[in-house]
Amino acid sequence: MTATVTQTAPREDMSTRVEEVLRQRFAIHCENAEVYGAEFAALWRATADHALGGKLVRPRLLLDIHRALVPTAGEDAMIGAVDIATHIELLHYAFLLHDDVIDGDLTRRKRPNLIGQLAAGTPGASEQDALHWARSSAILMGDLMLSAAIMGFARADVPAHTRGRLLDLVEQTILETVAGEHTDVALSHGIIASDVDTVLSMSVYKTATYSFSLPLRAAALLADSSTSAEKTLQAVGRHLGLAYQLQDDLLCIFGDHRTHGKDPFSDLREGKETAIIAFARSTSAWHDIEPRFGSADLSLQDATSMRDLLRECGAERFVIGLIGDQLDAVYALLSEAELAGEISSDAARSILVSTSRLEGRHA
Known part of the structure; x- marks a missing residue:
């Protein structure tokens, strides 16, 4: 299901639109996850809690530059830009989840990250088992966020030739980011x-x-x-x-x-x-x-x-x-x-x- 963007939001506050679309997307995912069990639904809710409320550096940058490049863009064009900006944020969060696993980090944004929260929320398990559960959950959610980001680019309501070039761009971006992360780990060891x-x-x-x-x-x-x-x-x-x-x-x-x-x-x-x-x-x-x-x-x-x-x-x-x-x-x-x-x-x-x-x- 695709969430819609409220068209009455002021153009001057485009990041609010991104936050709204993110909330709508996560609400849908959390609801759909219920059929797969309480633990999986709880994982989606925890993920939403950590993914929302960020600085939105990347969406803001895209929307600010897009507006400067096309100051007379119509509402449909702005909705398309918001949609792409939203999926760039999902891509960012996918990389953060995987990065926290690789680095062994348990905190982010001045509080426990998703791994830290999940590990602390399993009192019946040993510390080792709880941490393995939490890290495994973060890897799986990172995979789902990555999938959601790519599908968002593929489904974007933009001209077909633009969509094709955007997909090429996101594919190359993922390749380079993974190559960089791979080198980072190799350097560290x-x-x-x-x-x-x-x-x-x-x-x-x-x-x-x-x-x-x-x-x-x-x-x-x-x-x-x-x-x-x-x-x-x-x-x-x-x-x-x-x-x-x-x-x-x-x-x-x-x-x-x-x-x-x-x-x-x-x-x-x-x-x-x-x-x-x-x-x-x-x-x-x-x-x-x-x-x-x-x-x-x-x-x-x-x-x-x-x-x-x-x-x-x-x-x-x-x-x-x-x-x-x-x-x-x-x-x-x-x-x-x-x-x-x-x-x-x-x-x-x-x-x-x-x-x-x-x-x-x-x-």
Whole structure:
């Protein structure tokens, strides 16, 4: 069953439409799940609770750019854009579920994630069994969210040629994101040698492709923009996404977890090969960092000491510089594209607003 978008909602608050459609979709799924048993229905309700209420970074980006590219778009076109934006959010949540399993995370958005909630809600089981149940449930729900996202693209009420190009785009996006995640795990276990270039390439595929290039390119396709404009937006998205990921890496180690809501120092406990760590490996400080890096039982005191070493060796400063480089590249690309007439000044301005939100981000 396909949920409809209320057509009387104000154009200025398109994210509200996305939230509304998400709620409608989850309500339908929760109702349909009842026939498969109380546990499965409860799993859908818990999933809905965790999936809703996010920042909607990706849908907002798509809708803002689409509106800037087609300021006179009719209601039907806006409904189509909202539909695609909604399914990009479902794709995002599918990746989050799988990522939490891979990383062993139990918290997100300042509270237990789906795995943490499910594991804590099985008092009759052993801790090991409860965690296995919770992680298995997250994998299965991630599969269902991925399926729902792809089917949403396939059923989108847009012209047939646009739908075909959107499906090609989402297929390539999933491929690149999985490739990036696969490399990330390989780096963390030493299967692939870690260096800054490899880590940055992995981050582009794992985060930038689906979080920024996908919504920007989807907006261009929905707006029937030129191929050159789409390519420019793809490049802009890669730089923005890399900046976003690098900031996430900084927040995990140097940020205030009370503000960003992530598990503090989880990257250090997991032995995650970020650009911070890749840089530190090339310094004399690595001798003191390496023995405790990747320790699952890393104490707060040891983690704080490692953080201080990473700061002293220049890793924090180095990654802050990388972020600045990515944002400078965005500004240059947008300036060139605007001068060449590839994108409008309104579209460039809209992306710059998104870029400004990244600078100095704390959550």
